[in-house]
Amino acid sequence: MIPDASQDATPDEALLAAMALGDETAGLAFVRRYQRRVYGLALSVLNDATAAEDVAQEAFLRAWKHASVFDHRRGAVATWLLTITRNLAIDAVRARRSVPVGPDDLVWMRLASGERSVEESVVVADSTDRLHVALAELPAEQRRAVALAGIYGRTAAEVAAHEQIPLGTAKTRIRAGITKLRAALAMEAS
Amino acid sequence: MTNHEMDTCAEVSAELAELALGVLTGRERSIVVEHVENCDDCRAELEHLTGVADALLMVAPQAEPPLGFELRVAERVRTGLPTVTGRQPSEATPIRRRIGAASRWRKASGPQRRNTLLAAAALVVALALGGVGLVNSLGSGGTRPLQASVISAQLTSASGGNIGEVLLASGSPPMLVMEVNGGPWGQRVDCQVQLANGHVMTVGSFSLSGSGEGTWAIPLKVGLHEVQSARLVTSNGTVLAKAAL
Numbered sequence: 001m002i003p004d005a006s007q008d009a010t011p012d013e014a015l016l017a018a019m020a021l022g023d024e025t026a027g028l029a030f031v032r033r034y035q036r037r038v039y040g041l042a043l044s045v046l047n048d049a050t051a052a053e054d055v056a057q058e059a060f061l062r063a064w065k066h067a068s069v070f071d072h073r074r075g076a077v078a079t080w081l082l083t084i085t086r087n088l089a090i091d092a093v094r095a096r097r098s099v100p101v102g103p104d105d106l107v108w109m110r111l112a113s114g115e116r117s118v119e120e121s122v123v124v125a126d127s128t129d130r131l132h133v134a135l136a137e138l139p140a141e142q143r144r145a146v147a148l149a150g151i152y153g154r155t156a157a158e159v160a161a162h163e164q165i166p167l168g169t170a171k172t173r174i175r176a177g178i179t180k181l182r183a184a185l186a187m188e189a190s
Numbered sequence: 191m192t193n194h195e196m197d198t199c200a201e202v203s204a205e206l207a208e209l210a211l212g213v214l215t216g217r218e219r220s221i222v223v224e225h226v227e228n229c230d231d232c233r234a235e236l237e238h239l240t241g242v243a244d245a246l247l248m249v250a251p252q253a254e255p256p257l258g259f260e261l262r263v264a265e266r267v268r269t270g271l272p273t274v275t276g277r278q279p280s281e282a283t284p285i286r287r288r289i290g291a292a293s294r295w296r297k298a299s300g301p302q303r304r305n306t307l308l309a310a311a312a313l314v315v316a317l318a319l320g321g322v323g324l325v326n327s328l329g330s331g332g333t334r335p336l337q338a339s340v341i342s343a344q345l346t347s348a349s350g351g352n353i354g355e356v357l358l359a360s361g362s363p364p365m366l367v368m369e370v371n372g373g374p375w376g377q378r379v380d381c382q383v384q385l386a387n388g389h390v391m392t393v394g395s396f397s398l399s400g401s402g403e404g405t406w407a408i409p410l411k412v413g414l415h416e417v418q419s420a421r422l423v424t425s426n427g428t429v430l431a432k433a434a435l
């Protein structure tokens with residue numbers, strides 16, 4: 001049995017294994033562990049509470065359904081779940097042809113402040129902290145370009161339109177931002 | 191890069207960040223993907239950048255979903271899962287197709303369930319002894335099948351839950367019966383047995399129903415007493431449940 005695993009150290013993989021067997025307690029614990037992240041990401045992309053809940057539910061449904069085929073060698077559970085969420089949210093945006101509000105500096109300043117939930121593992125929090133700091137240190141226009149592409153799924157052309165800059169400039173900002181973040185994360189590894 | 195092929199690493203590397211972020215589209219994307227498949231340097235670079243893209247999702251803003259969110263997810267899991275069907279390999283015979291009553295096993299428990307399973311095991315032995323198509327022999331009760339020795343054990347999941355039962359029935363060949371009633375929905379799973387000499391053999395492979403159920407009879411090529419345990423394994427090798435026999 002897994003009693004209220006959202007609060008304890010039950011590994012994600014163990015929860016997934018139990019979910020694969022139809023263990024609803026494990027499934028509920030898994031949802032509670034990640035619902036703030038999944039819903040928050042969906043809400044960021046969609047900027048609409050109802051649509052965000054639809055996407056968040058769908059993301060968890062898929063995770064639950066595919067729990068038994070999750071391959072831990074391909075990365076962390078959280079990344080897998082959030083990638084599913086991001087792709088669903090971007091699909092939903094494109095289907096609605098709506099244009100959600102882009103990330104303004106306020107959102108990203110809050111990001112940089114290091115807010116996070118208590119359920120996260122120490123390992124995740126540590127590398128996330130580094131990324132928060134690195135993001136905060138990016139020039140604002142690079143931070144926006146990275147966020148628009150990486151979180152909001154905007155292509156370089158869409159970033160260019162959003163920022164009213166030439167395509168080449170948008171590409172350069174995305175690349176420069178990611179390269180700096182990569183350097184920051186690489187420093188952490190060494 | 192409009193009229194020239196983007197086939198140098200320098201040109202491709204300018205696009206790798208966008209590819210890692212999943213926002214490269216169309217012909218641009220296919221050119222870069224093709225290059226990366228054939229270039230170790232660019233592939234290694236892409237892996238690093240993908241790591242950054244993944245990490246980025248972890249710093250996206252968080253928000254509390256509306257109250258009862260997790261219960262709504264669980265409800266949708268309970269009611270709305272599509273059924274994935276797969277072919278049955280010849281060596282694993284789905285018993286449920288032969289015994290209609292077996293489809294009600296899921297909620298059966300205690301003596302009732304045990305009796306059903308024993309009946310199924312006896313049927314399996316009858317089938318094994320007499321070949322396929324002897325469903326009607328269950329009622330007439332040939333003497334040899336009903337004398338079969340049966341070993342049974344619970345199938346226990348990683349989290350300690352009981353998700354079914356495994357029986358070994360003597361006969362020629364001996365049969366393993368695996369009943370699963372809380373498995374991964376619609377998943378293809380393997381049944382493995384561990385032998386006294388430590389070897390692990392995959393003896394059957396089958397698909398569970400959309401509600402995670404299935405009952406299977408698998409002829410064994412080894413003696414009954416060589417089998418020490420049975421387990422249910424996913425296609426990627428994760429052990430879902432075990433039964434010590």
Ligand SMILES: [Zn+2]
Nearest residue numbers: 199229231232
């Ligand atoms: Zn290259």
